[in-house]
Amino acid sequence: MKTLTGKELAAAIRAETAARVADGPQPRLAVVVATADEASLWYVRSIAKAASGVGIACDLADLGPGATATGIRETLERLSADPGVHGVMLQTPLPPGASAQELAAAIDPAKDVDGANPLSLGRLAAGLPAFAPATAAAVMALLDHYGVALEGRRTVVVGRSTVVGKPLAHLLLGRNATVTVCHSRTRDLAAVTSTAEVLVAAVGRAGLIGAEHVTPGAVVIDVGTNPTEDGGLAGDVDSAAVADRAGALTPVPGGVGPVTTALLLRHTAQAADLR
Ligand SMILES: Nc1nc(=O)c2c([nH]1)NC[C@@H]1CN(c3ccc(C(=O)N[C@@H](CCC(=O)O)C(=O)O)cc3)C=[N+]21
Numbered sequence: 001m002k003t004l005t006g007k008e009l010a011a012a013i014r015a016e017t018a019a020r021v022a023d024g025p026q027p028r029l030a031v032v033v034a035t036a037d038e039a040s041l042w043y044v045r046s047i048a049k050a051a052s053g054v055g056i057a058c059d060l061a062d063l064g065p066g067a068t069a070t071g072i073r074e075t076l077e078r079l080s081a082d083p084g085v086h087g088v089m090l091q092t093p094l095p096p097g098a099s100a101q102e103l104a105a106a107i108d109p110a111k112d113v114d115g116a117n118p119l120s121l122g123r124l125a126a127g128l129p130a131f132a133p134a135t136a137a138a139v140m141a142l143l144d145h146y147g148v149a150l151e152g153r154r155t156v157v158v159g160r161s162t163v164v165g166k167p168l169a170h171l172l173l174g175r176n177a178t179v180t181v182c183h184s185r186t187r188d189l190a191a192v193t194s195t196a197e198v199l200v201a202a203v204g205r206a207g208l209i210g211a212e213h214v215t216p217g218a219v220v221i222d223v224g225t226n227p228t229e230d231g232g233l234a235g236d237v238d239s240a241a242v243a244d245r246a247g248a249l250t251p252v253p254g255g256v257g258p259v260t261t262a263l264l265l266r267h268t269a270q271a272a273d274l275r
Pocket of ligand 1: 041135232252254
């Protein structure tokens with residue numbers, strides 16, 4: 001089985017972004033946070049660190065886990081109206097009573113570098129230019145980097161979230177893949193996933209995908225980043241179980257994650273250029 005690491009691709013995307021940023025005014029990304037979730041805060045710190053490495057300014061608007069929907073909306077509106085800010089991202093999860101889908105509508109689509117505004121998802125579905133959510137874009141970037149053909153091929157996406165499953169299904173359709181989307185109510189998941197030549201797991205359940213879900217030779221992309229008890233990170237794929245069946249598999253950590261962060265920064269540089 002081939003291991004499809006994301007670290008080199010992420011480094012290449014960051015280097016290309018740094019070169020692009022060096023030519024013009026400094027892009028600025030604002031990250032809005034309203035959670036105490038450790039995994040989410042880890043991601044925010046890694047965005048800030050990577051941004052500083054490529055010459056992008058990164059402002060954190062930390063509203064705390066007690067933030068209200070109104071407070072979050074007003075922050076997103078203020079950042080969207082601020083000509084000095086080029087990218088705006090709203091981290092999930094949010095406090096109870098705040099809907100990410102509804103609040104994301106307050107992000108100017110021109111600054112929507114994580115593709116969260118429903119308008120961005122609609123444009124993606126319509127085949128119009130839009131920022132895709134960085135995680136969904138990272139899956140496509142990895143498939144392209146490793147030369148995985150998509151045209152006419154059977155692809156199965158497990159997970160229907162607004163940040164990964166749904167936008168990814170549209171991106172794959174845009175490349176003429178044959179796309180099936182599975183979710184928690186899918187009957188006989190293994191029967192469906194084992195038809196996949198390209199299988200993407202994006203459900204957020206550690207080790208859900210085992211050998212019985214994978215057809216021999218399949219390319220398997222693991223989007224899951226599930227915190228483990230010992231402070232580590234586990235994917236949605238039981239990598240030991242599928243090692244003898246999959247043709248290729250992305251590792252966790254070191255697969256989709258680093259590419260996600262790199263693409264968020266590329267999107268920010270693009271948003272600054274488009275202004
Ligand atoms: N609006 C929004 N968009 C997101 O894309 C989003 C979010 N909210 N909330 C939180 C989750 C989490 N997430 C990760 C991204 C990269 C890594 C990543 O790069 N992880 C490293 C390793 C981390 C480690 O070793 O602890 C890796 O996979 O190699 C992890 C997690 C994006 N998220």
